[in-house]
Amino acid sequence: MRAVFQKSFGGPEVLEIAETERPKPLPGEVLVKVHASAVNPVDVFVRSGAFPLLGEPPFGVGWDISGVVEEAGPGARFEVGDEVYGMPFFPRAATGYAEYVAAPSRQVARKPASLDHVHAAAIPLAALTAWQGLVQAAGVKAGDRVLIHRAAGGVGHFAVQIAKAHGAHVIAMASPARHDFVRGLGANEVIDYRTTDFTEAVKDADVVFDSTAQGDLSLGVLRPGGVLISIVEHADPELAVRVEAAGRRFAGISVEPDYAALEAIADLVDAGLIRPHVEETFPLEEAGKAHELVASGHVRGKIVLTV
Numbered sequence: 001m002r003a004v005f006q007k008s009f010g011g012p013e014v015l016e017i018a019e020t021e022r023p024k025p026l027p028g029e030v031l032v033k034v035h036a037s038a039v040n041p042v043d044v045f046v047r048s049g050a051f052p053l054l055g056e057p058p059f060g061v062g063w064d065i066s067g068v069v070e071e072a073g074p075g076a077r078f079e080v081g082d083e084v085y086g087m088p089f090f091p092r093a094a095t096g097y098a099e100y101v102a103a104p105s106r107q108v109a110r111k112p113a114s115l116d117h118v119h120a121a122a123i124p125l126a127a128l129t130a131w132q133g134l135v136q137a138a139g140v141k142a143g144d145r146v147l148i149h150r151a152a153g154g155v156g157h158f159a160v161q162i163a164k165a166h167g168a169h170v171i172a173m174a175s176p177a178r179h180d181f182v183r184g185l186g187a188n189e190v191i192d193y194r195t196t197d198f199t200e201a202v203k204d205a206d207v208v209f210d211s212t213a214q215g216d217l218s219l220g221v222l223r224p225g226g227v228l229i230s231i232v233e234h235a236d237p238e239l240a241v242r243v244e245a246a247g248r249r250f251a252g253i254s255v256e257p258d259y260a261a262l263e264a265i266a267d268l269v270d271a272g273l274i275r276p277h278v279e280e281t282f283p284l285e286e287a288g289k290a291h292e293l294v295a296s297g298h299v300r301g302k303i304v305l306t307v
């Protein structure tokens with residue numbers, strides 16, 4: 001099968017397609033024939049060596065997949081022909097940019113029936129990050145005032161819709177070219193992060209969802225008892241202490257595979273409450289171009305590879 005590997009850290013040029021052995025599913029695993037695989041900023045950080053999660057190369061790249069079960073190992077909870085999606089093995093290597101991935105059947109979920117594979121692949125890592133922060137850690141509920149940084153991005157555009165689906169009042173930070181987009185996702189208020197000081201514009205938020213390392217500024221807009229969710233990879237370890245000392249709650253998120261949450265997300269997608277936005281697709285051979293775009297830091301929604 002074909003898969004994208006890298007033999008050294010570096011720019012997009014280190015990504016190369018290689019022929020490799022098709023994996024065999026072990027007990028409890030499914031072999032997924034991958035139709036699409038999404039690109040996340042973490043793929044770019046790992047590729048460059050900025051976030052050496054996988055140790056030294058060589059290794060296979062990528063996590064988000066959507067596809068069809070080709071083989072099921074003994075005890076796996078899917079059958080041949082089932083459509084599934086997920087982010088198996090994260091943060092260990094999964095080689096998701098590939099024609100086949102063998103995955104523990106509890107690390108993938110049934111794909112939303114209303115979506116094609118390209119849109120389903122856009123969901124797992126980004127939407128689970130938003131879900132694990134907003135729903136599982138913060139328990140966001142109807143009427144909560146939720147401030148979302150980086151609202152037009154991969155994680156942010158799911159965070160807006162997940163908060164909204166739970167009845168929250170959503171305040172979204174985005175550049176003006178993205179304002180109609182985030183309003184269309186359900187944001188009640190929109191702030192231009194380039195020209196407006198959000199610490200002046202927002203008061204008494206119940207929840208802040210921070211992906212921009214602005215933890216201390218975000219703390220200042222939370223009501224007493226409010227929750228600061230941080231998904232920043234290299235967050236200041238003392239931030240949690242300052243947040244708790246100020247009488248607010250801190251939730252640091254490092255996303256994990258979670259089939260039950262992916263099924264809950266699929267239900268909201270099929271009910272029309274969440275829709276992934278795919279800005280552009282690239283064939284597997286052009287994974288490097290997809291990485292360049294994601295590395296720009298200004299993609300709206302997601303970039304997906306077709307396999």
Ligand SMILES: NC(=O)c1ccc[n+]([C@@H]2O[C@H](COP(=O)([O-])OP(=O)(O)OC[C@H]3O[C@@H](n4cnc5c(N)ncnc54)[C@H](OP(=O)(O)O)[C@@H]3O)[C@@H](O)[C@H]2O)c1
Nearest residue numbers: 041129150152153154155175211231253254255297298299
């Ligand atoms: N902890 C975890 O488990 C976890 C999981 C997933 C992601 N993350 C991290 O979370 C971050 C966001 O991930 P993502 O996938 O959402 O990234 P992304 O899709 O690349 O984010 C792009 C968006 O960020 C916006 N943006 C760029 N600079 C900004 C700024 N200074 N202030 C506000 N918005 C800004 C852009 O908006 P404009 O175009 O309007 O400028 C763009 O829409 C990344 O650092 C990623 O590594 C962490």
